Amino acid sequence: MFDLVIKEVRLLSSDDIVDIAIKDGVIEKIGQIDEPCQQLIQGERRLLLPPYVESHIHLDTALTSGKPAVNHSGELFEGIQLWNQYRQTMTYEDVVNRALEVIKTMAAQGVLYMRSMVDTSDPELTALRALLDVKETVSSFMTLQLVGFPQNGLSSKEGKEQLKQAIELGVDGISAVPHLEATREKGIQSVETCYQLALEHDCFVHIFCDEIDDGQSRFLEVVADFAIETGLKERVTVSHINAMSYYEEAYVRKLMGLLQASKINVVTAPLISTAMQGRLDSWPKGRGMTRVKDLHQAGITVAVAHDDFLSPFYPLGTGSLLSAGHLLLHLAHMTGADDFDAVLNMITTKPASVLELKGYGIKERNEANLILVSATNAHDLLRRQPVAEVVISKGEMLAETTRPQTVFYSNLNQVREEVEQ
Numbered sequence: 001m002f003d004l005v006i007k008e009v010r011l012l013s014s015d016d017i018v019d020i021a022i023k024d025g026v027i028e029k030i031g032q033i034d035e036p037c038q039q040l041i042q043g044e045r046r047l048l049l050p051p052y053v054e055s056h057i058h059l060d061t062a063l064t065s066g067k068p069a070v071n072h073s074g075e076l077f078e079g080i081q082l083w084n085q086y087r088q089t090m091t092y093e094d095v096v097n098r099a100l101e102v103i104k105t106m107a108a109q110g111v112l113y114m115r116s117m118v119d120t121s122d123p124e125l126t127a128l129r130a131l132l133d134v135k136e137t138v139s140s141f142m143t144l145q146l147v148g149f150p151q152n153g154l155s156s157k158e159g160k161e162q163l164k165q166a167i168e169l170g171v172d173g174i175s176a177v178p179h180l181e182a183t184r185e186k187g188i189q190s191v192e193t194c195y196q197l198a199l200e201h202d203c204f205v206h207i208f209c210d211e212i213d214d215g216q217s218r219f220l221e222v223v224a225d226f227a228i229e230t231g232l233k234e235r236v237t238v239s240h241i242n243a244m245s246y247y248e249e250a251y252v253r254k255l256m257g258l259l260q261a262s263k264i265n266v267v268t269a270p271l272i273s274t275a276m277q278g279r280l281d282s283w284p285k286g287r288g289m290t291r292v293k294d295l296h297q298a299g300i301t302v303a304v305a306h307d308d309f310l311s312p313f314y315p316l317g318t319g320s321l322l323s324a325g326h327l328l329l330h331l332a333h334m335t336g337a338d339d340f341d342a343v344l345n346m347i348t349t350k351p352a353s354v355l356e357l358k359g360y361g362i363k364e365r366n367e368a369n370l371i372l373v374s375a376t377n378a379h380d381l382l383r384r385q386p387v388a389e390v391v392i393s394k395g396e397m398l399a400e401t402t403r404p405q406t407v408f409y410s411n412l413n414q415v416r417e418e419v420e421q
C-alpha cells in the first residue's frame, strides 16, 4: 500500500494529467494510480513542482531590521555599520529564534533547500554555532547549507583565522568579499586564500563578487581563472557581480568566454540589488542588475535568490522566491515566450545545481519533495505568484496554505444592463 497518493496533477514536463504515489519518503510511481493508499490528496489538476531552492540568504542578519537603529540612508555601508553594532549584542538564542522563524516562513512557501551565509567576523562565532544547531534541528524537512562569510574581509590575520575556525566547526562552503578589500592586490589575495582553504578542506566556494557599481571592479575574472586553475569549476559560485553591467562591451565578450570555460555559477538577487545598486549613478540610473539574460544565453548557470530578509541592508522581504523571479522578469527584460520557463528554472533546477543537490525533481525513485500550486504553467505561476497550497517534504505533509477566496457582492450584470439602456 502506498503512503500517499496525489491524484490528477499537472507537471511542467508534459501536458498529461498524472497521479503520484509516494512510499517511504520516495516517489514510487508517476502515472495512473488505482492502488490503495493511506492518505489521498486531490490534485484538482493543479501544478505539482519540486520545491523552490534559495541559493543565497543571510539567516544571521534576518529579522534585525531597525535594530539597534533604522538604516536612515538605506545604503549598504550604513547597513554594514549597523550590523557590526548589532553583532556585539547578539546571543545564541536570538540567532536560533530568528533563523527558525525565517525557515518556517519560507518552508511554508515551498522552499525546502537553502544556502545561508554566516558572518565569520565575530570572534566568538556565535551566529555560526547557533546556525549549525539550527541546521541539525530542521534537517528532517529542510536541507540547509552554511557558508562562512568574512564580512569584514580576509586580509587581516583575524579574518583568516576566524574563517579557518568556521571550517573546523563545520561550514559547507566558504566565501570572500574581494571588492571590499583595501586594494586590488588584497582583493586578489583574499580570493586566493579562499580557494586554498577550500582545496585543503574540501569545501565549495561562494564569493561575494563585484557587488559595486564600479566598472573597475574586476574580480570576476580572477574568481573564474582560479576556478579553472584549481579545477574547482562547478563548485564555485559568485553572487551579485553588479559591476559587470558597467563593463565595456569588448571586455564583456572576453569575460564571457572565460566564464564559459570556468563553468562557475552565478547567483543574482534582484530584490536586494535593485534597492542597493545604482544609487550613485547620475540619471539615467542603472537597473542595479548584472547581465542576467546575456549570462543565461551564454549557457552559464544563473540562479535567482531572495537574499536579505528584514535586515539592516534591506527593510523588506517575505521569503518569496516567486517575487524575486517576478522582479527579475522585468529587470532582465525576460518577458519573451521562453523566458518564463527559464526564470522558473532559476528558482528551482538552477539553484538545485548550485547547491549540488542529488535526486532533485519529480522523478520516480527521487525523494518526495513536492509543492502543489494553483497554476497552469511557468508563465501563470510567475505572473500571479500563487501560494504553495500543499508542501510535502520527504514524503510527509509539511504545510498547507488555503488560497485566498474572494466573494464579489456587486451585481455586475445589473450594472451592464443599466449602461446599455
Ligand SMILES: [Zn+2]
Residues within 6 Å of the ligand: 056, 057, 058, 117, 307, 308
Ligand atoms: Zn547577501
